[in-house]
Structures are given as structure tokens and as C-alpha cells.
Amino acid sequence: MEKNLRKVLERAIKKLGVADAVIEIEIPREEKFGDFATPVAMGLSKVLRKPPRKIAEDIVNAIEEKDEFERIDIAGPGFINFTFSREFLGFQLKTLLKEKERFVRKDLGKGRRIQIEFVSANPTGPLHLGHGRGAAVGAALSNLLEAGGYAVEREYYVNDAGRQVKLLGLSVFAKYQQLLGLEYPFPEGGYRGDYIEGIARQIIDKCVSKYSEMSFREAEDFFTDFSYREMLREIENDLKDFGIVFDTWQSERELYAKNDVDKAIDDLRHRRHLYEKDGALWFKATAFGDDKDRVIVKSDGEFTYFASDIAYHRKKVEKGFSEIIDIWGADHHGYISRLKAVIQALGYPREHLKVLLVQMVTLLRGGKPVQMSKRAGEFVTLREVMEEVGSDTTKFIFLTRRPDSHLEFDLEVAKEQSAENPVFYVQYANARISSIFVHAREKGMDTTGFEGANLSLLSIPEELRIIKKLLTYPMTFEGAVLSREPHRITFYLQELAGLFHPYYNKYKVVTDDAELSKARLALCEAIRIVLKDGLHILGLSAPERM
RNA sequence: GCGCCUGUAGCUCAGUAGGAUAGAGCAACUGCCUUCUAAGCAGUGGGUCAGGGGUUCGAAUCCCUUCAGGCGCGCCA
Known part of the structure; x- marks a missing residue:
């Protein structure tokens, strides 16, 4: 729709002797300013040395495709306001009905491959609400880019190698000993949640007291592996119930086992980005804009966490994605700067890696902060929130905010609102349309083909407003894809639902007038196509009944 | 001390890559179900866009600065 207008404007402006004007097209805030507007004449006034309104006039006169518009006005300091003709809108709507997804989505990615890594929580405890935010945003972004024509790989990086999983194993081991009535000191800084006892009990159920005589050194591998795998299983299950499935799970251990870490270090060494100092091996991060150089191998010979991160990102890069997106907690x-430095050191532009920060979530209950301490095992898990508030509501709350804004998540408010929660507002529109279709079929009407519908019967302001809103969906969609901001879809859907409900309330779709009914059913079908598309992108259900 | 994020209605947040008179939901108040779902609709109020300076035809949006909140700044993971 706006692509079309852009072409119209480009041709017209070219006639004025300007070849490469940047044409901005926007949807005016007020209806009286038309369907689309462009401030392009104002921008051109400097180049052409003429007053903006005069340039606007020249542009309008140069437009050939006048029949697409009902009106073209020049307003204010030099805006050109376009109002589409009803015929043109009808034609466009019919195209939407025919092409469905192909119309509402655009192939922006052209099959290019993007990897999105998100959640990647340590498998040392259950997911909490902050992980849920990353999960919701990551999944929505993945769906969005996929819909936009990219081949997306959703990856979870599993930190199964470091000291943390070992500490988890030791925590479980200590609990295990205690449950068997033996005295065993709980490790300093160990994990204390109830889930530790759960895992310990599982081990007892499986092999009773086989390990009770052993020292942790002897039982370490078993306890560590069993515990983190159990946690990972739980995490995967939580995510699945949250509606999120990953394509690949990259293990950190595997990077070591397959010598990816060594290879990455060799690679950087050959590129002369490493040096030794004080018995440690350093990466010259400052050469690529980082604040300080970073240690990769400590003087005691141990790798730092950064070492496997280098190997991991090198692996990502070598998989040949056109872009890598990491979603991290803020x-x-x-x-960021040290990893971007790595990307650059490996010979790629730093923009090749895009890091999206998801800000912290403050959990409240009735306005009061909920105390969270992972060490003490006091925290509200994602699962608990899902069960108390609901997955769709939880996701929607995350997706109605920019990822980089701090978020207050009040459990009471989320629940209280559930009756009039915005997510239901959107889903309800879809359910109502489904219900209309059921009703129409009961009346013997055909609700499948709309090729023959006379869309020119859609003429009341509410209907035209909805049609225009539908036809701007591709524009919103494109903006969301290019800016990598799924929340734009969320707001669009609320606005669309906000146009549908009043219409529904005021007018009947199914009436005695068969032709009008058919046209209105076609409109409903178009709304449904867009609603479903948007809800799908956000990872939300589109129930037919509520 | 340095870096990143944030500051918009009582509350939670949008503001479409600088555009026209600043937006939604919640909360408050008043009406609307013998009709395709009232998880809905109609109506009523509410603003120093944190403060100050600058850039230009035009700034919530870009730059500088001050203030406030959050988070980071290890041979930790």
C-alpha cells in the first residue's frame, strides 16, 4: 500500500528534477489529514529553493495515478495528504483476501539465515520471570523474522561446563547425604531451592544409597551430570508449556570436547590478537573498542568463561548466518563490547552481531516487591506465574513493552486485569468473528469464497476505517521486522481490535440483505486473517471461543 | 569515578527511523444485554513529555548538561 504510494511519489518527484529524494510516508494522527501523508515537500524546499507549499503543489500536479485517490490535499506547512478512493481500497482488500499471508507479510529476509540465541539460563535452577521475558521476546522476534522471510534458528546456549553446574551437583550431593541421615556440610553459596531436594530424592529413588559411602570427588560426575540434565529437562518443559520450542541446544561442554575452544584460541593467535602477560593469555580487546583487554586463560591454566564464549561466537559466525542476534538480560x-571485539577480530563487521538487551523485571504482589534470592532459594518461578496468571497474559505483558524498558510485573494486577486484559481484548475479537461465521453458516450462508463479494457496499466510516487499518498492516509488519521490534505488532493488534469491537456493537454483520452480509463477512474474514497472523507472530493463541 | 538502560496522565506503558492540536489500557464516575459472545460498547475528566541549553521550517524523538532510578565495571561464572 505505502510501497505503491512511494512509487507514485518517486515518479512525480523525478519530474521535478530530483532523483534521490528520501520519501517519508506516515499515517497522520488525525483522520481529516487523510490516509497517508508525506512531509517530503518540506524537506525539498532547501534543495529546490522554493516554498514548501509550492513544491507540494508541483508534486501533486505531477502525479499521474489520480484515480487511486479520492483527494490529495496540501495542508499545514507543506504536508501532502492522500485519501484513497473507495474503489482502490476495495481492490486492495480483495487482494488481501485472496493472497492472505502473502499480502500481509513481506519477504524482507529473502531467505537469509539469522540465528537468535535467547533464554540460555544456567541449568542450575528453574526459570524465573526474567527468563520468561527473554523467552517471550526471543520467540516473538524469531516468529516475526521468520514471517518476514528469514530462515531463523532458535538456539539455547547451555552453560554445562563451569563451576556453577558443579556447585549444583555438590548442593544435590549434600542434600542427598542429609536425606539419608548422614551429616554433610552444605556448600558455601550452594543452591538451596526446594528443587535441590527434589533431585536428591530422585537419585535416592533410583539408586538408594549407592553413593552414600563415597566422597563428592568420587560421585561428582554422576551428581553434576544428573542434576543439570534434570534441570535442563525441567527448563525445556517449562518453555514448552510457555509455548516456546528451540531448534538447537548448544552445549558449552561440547565446545571443549570438540576442541572448538582450542581452535578459536589458535585462530585468534594466528590473527595476532592474543598476548601473554603475568602468566595469563590475553585477548587484545582494546584494539576493537573495548575498555580493557580480557583474560582467556588464567595463570593457573584454567580457561575463563570468556574463552568458551569466544569459541561459541566463532562457531556461530562460521555457520554462515547473515546476522547473529543474542538476547541477554541487561x-x-x-x-557486549568484548564480544563485538571478538567478532571483529575474527574478520567480521561488528554489526554482524546484534545484542538485544532485555531489561530487568521487578516482581510485585499488590504493589509490594516480592523478595527474590536465588541463593536462598526464594523466588517466583516462571511456571508459578504461568499457572497463576496464564501464559498468554504473561507473554502479552512482556510484549506490550519495549524490551529495554524496566518492567514492573505485579502479579495481582496481572490477575485482576485478566477480566479486561488487553490480550483478551484482541483474542475476543477473533472469537467473536468465529462466532459470526458459525451464525452465518447456520443461516445457510457461504463463508469461504469472497471473490464475488461486492466490497463497494462497505461504505460506512467504521468499515472504511477498518479497511484502511488492515491495509496498513504490512507497513507495521515491515517496520517491526526492520527494527526488530515485535511489540509494534502487539500495539497494532490492540488498535485493530479497538476498531472491530465498536463496529460489532453497532452493526450486524449477518442481516437479511444477503449481498451486504457477504461483503461484511468478507471484511470480518480479512480482520481474522490479520489478527491470526499477528497473534501467531507473538506466540499467542487465537481461540475461536472464549 | 567510568559505561549502558530508563524518566511521557494517579498507576502500567505506547509514541510508527525529526512532523500537524500528546495516545492507549488500568483505576474513578454515568448509561447499554428478549439481537452474530457484555472478556464488549457509548460518554465524562486527567499532561511543565524529569529540569536547563542547543541544532532547524519543525524536537517527547537528535546533541550537550544537570537531577533521579536501575544495572554493570574481576586472572568470578
């Missing part, structure tokens, strides 16, 4: 923002 508390990791200090790592």
Missing part, C-alpha cells in the same frame, strides 16, 4: 550489558 545485567550482562558489560559483555
Whole structure:
């Protein structure tokens, strides 16, 4: 729709002797300013040395495709306002009905491959609400880019190698000993949640007291592996119930086992980005804009966490994606510059890696902060929130906010609102349309083919407003894809539902007038196509009954 | 001390890559179900866009600065 107008404007402006004008097209805030508007004449006034309104006039006169518009006005300081003709809108709507997804979505990615890594929580405890935010945003972004024509790989990075999983194993081991009535000191800084006892009990059920005589050194591998795998299983299950499935799970251990870490270090060494100092091996991150150089191998010979991160990102890069997106909690923002430095050191532009920060979530209950301490095992899990508030509501709350805004999640408010929650507002529109279709079929009407519908019967303001809104969906969609901002879809859907409900309330779709009914059913079908598309992208259900 | 994020209605948040008179939901108040679902609709109020300066035809949006909140700044993971 706006692509079409852009072409019209380009041709017209070319006639004025300007070849490469940047044409902005926007949807005016007020209806009286038309369906689309462009401030392009104002921008051109400097180049052409003429007053903006005069240029606007020249542009309008140069437009050939006048029949697409009901009106073209020049307003204010030099805006050109376009109002589409009803015939043109009808034609466009019919195209939408015919092409469905192909119309509402655009192939922006052209099959290019993008990897999105998100959640990647340590498998040392259950997912909490902050992970849920990353999960909701990551999944929605993945769906969005996929819909936009990219081949997306959703990846979860599993930190199964470091000291944390070992500490998990030790925590479980200690609990295990205690449950068997033996005295065993709980490790300092160990994990204390109820889930630790759960895992310990599982081990007892499986092999009773086989390990009770052993020292942790002897039982370490078993306890660590069993515990983190159990956690990972639980995490995967939580995510599945949250509606999120990953394509690949990259294990950190595997990077070591397959010598990816060594290879990455060799690679950087050959590229002369490493040096030794004080018995440690350093990466020259400052050469690529980082604050300080970073240690990869400590003087005691141990790798730092950064070493496997280098190997991991090298692996990502070598998989040949056109872009890599990491979604991190904002508390990791200090790592952006060092990883971008790695990307650059490996010979790629730093833009090849895009890090999306998801800000912290403050959990409240009735306005009061809920105390969270992972160490003490006091925290509200994602599963608990899902069960108390609901997955769709939880996701929607995450997706109605920009990822980089701090978020207050009040459990009471989320629940209270559930009756009039915005997510239901959108889903309800879809359910109502389904219901209309059922009703229409009961009346013996055909609700499948709309080729023959006389869409020119859709003439009241509410209907035209809805049609225009539908036809701007591709524009919103494109903006969301290019800016990598799924929340734009969320707001669009609320606006669309906000046009449908009043219409529904005021007018009947199914009436005695068969032809009008058919046209209105066609409109409903178009709304449904867009609603379903948007809800699908956001990872939300589109129930037919509520 | 340095870096990143944030500051918009009582509350939670949008504001479409600088555009026209600043938007939604919640909360408050008043009406609407013998009709395709009332998880809905109609109506009523509410603003120093944190403060100050600058850039230009035009700024919530870009730059500088001050203030406030959050998060980071290890040979931790």
C-alpha cells in the first residue's frame, strides 16, 4: 500500500528534477489529514529553493495515478495528504483476501539465515520471570523474522561446563547425604531451592544409597551430570508449556570436547590478537573498542568463561548466518563490547552481531516487591506465574513493552486485569468473528469464497476505517521486522481490535440483505486473517471461543 | 569515578527511523444485554513529555548538561 504510494511519489518527484529524494510516508494522527501523508515537500524546499507549499503543489500536479485517490490535499506547512478512493481500497482488500499471508507479510529476509540465541539460563535452577521475558521476546522476534522471510534458528546456549553446574551437583550431593541421615556440610553459596531436594530424592529413588559411602570427588560426575540434565529437562518443559520450542541446544561442554575452544584460541593467535602477560593469555580487546583487554586463560591454566564464549561466537559466525542476534538480560550489558571485539577480530563487521538487551523485571504482589534470592532459594518461578496468571497474559505483558524498558510485573494486577486484559481484548475479537461465521453458516450462508463479494457496499466510516487499518498492516509488519521490534505488532493488534469491537456493537454483520452480509463477512474474514497472523507472530493463541 | 538502560496522565506503558492540536489500557464516575459472545460498547475528566541549553521550517524523538532510578565495571561464572 505505502510501497505503491512511494512509487507514485518517486515518479512525480523525478519530474521535478530530483532523483534521490528520501520519501517519508506516515499515517497522520488525525483522520481529516487523510490516509497517508508525506512531509517530503518540506524537506525539498532547501534543495529546490522554493516554498514548501509550492513544491507540494508541483508534486501533486505531477502525479499521474489520480484515480487511486479520492483527494490529495496540501495542508499545514507543506504536508501532502492522500485519501484513497473507495474503489482502490476495495481492490486492495480483495487482494488481501485472496493472497492472505502473502499480502500481509513481506519477504524482507529473502531467505537469509539469522540465528537468535535467547533464554540460555544456567541449568542450575528453574526459570524465573526474567527468563520468561527473554523467552517471550526471543520467540516473538524469531516468529516475526521468520514471517518476514528469514530462515531463523532458535538456539539455547547451555552453560554445562563451569563451576556453577558443579556447585549444583555438590548442593544435590549434600542434600542427598542429609536425606539419608548422614551429616554433610552444605556448600558455601550452594543452591538451596526446594528443587535441590527434589533431585536428591530422585537419585535416592533410583539408586538408594549407592553413593552414600563415597566422597563428592568420587560421585561428582554422576551428581553434576544428573542434576543439570534434570534441570535442563525441567527448563525445556517449562518453555514448552510457555509455548516456546528451540531448534538447537548448544552445549558449552561440547565446545571443549570438540576442541572448538582450542581452535578459536589458535585462530585468534594466528590473527595476532592474543598476548601473554603475568602468566595469563590475553585477548587484545582494546584494539576493537573495548575498555580493557580480557583474560582467556588464567595463570593457573584454567580457561575463563570468556574463552568458551569466544569459541561459541566463532562457531556461530562460521555457520554462515547473515546476522547473529543474542538476547541477554541487561545485567550482562558489560559483555557486549568484548564480544563485538571478538567478532571483529575474527574478520567480521561488528554489526554482524546484534545484542538485544532485555531489561530487568521487578516482581510485585499488590504493589509490594516480592523478595527474590536465588541463593536462598526464594523466588517466583516462571511456571508459578504461568499457572497463576496464564501464559498468554504473561507473554502479552512482556510484549506490550519495549524490551529495554524496566518492567514492573505485579502479579495481582496481572490477575485482576485478566477480566479486561488487553490480550483478551484482541483474542475476543477473533472469537467473536468465529462466532459470526458459525451464525452465518447456520443461516445457510457461504463463508469461504469472497471473490464475488461486492466490497463497494462497505461504505460506512467504521468499515472504511477498518479497511484502511488492515491495509496498513504490512507497513507495521515491515517496520517491526526492520527494527526488530515485535511489540509494534502487539500495539497494532490492540488498535485493530479497538476498531472491530465498536463496529460489532453497532452493526450486524449477518442481516437479511444477503449481498451486504457477504461483503461484511468478507471484511470480518480479512480482520481474522490479520489478527491470526499477528497473534501467531507473538506466540499467542487465537481461540475461536472464549 | 567510568559505561549502558530508563524518566511521557494517579498507576502500567505506547509514541510508527525529526512532523500537524500528546495516545492507549488500568483505576474513578454515568448509561447499554428478549439481537452474530457484555472478556464488549457509548460518554465524562486527567499532561511543565524529569529540569536547563542547543541544532532547524519543525524536537517527547537528535546533541550537550544537570537531577533521579536501575544495572554493570574481576586472572568470578
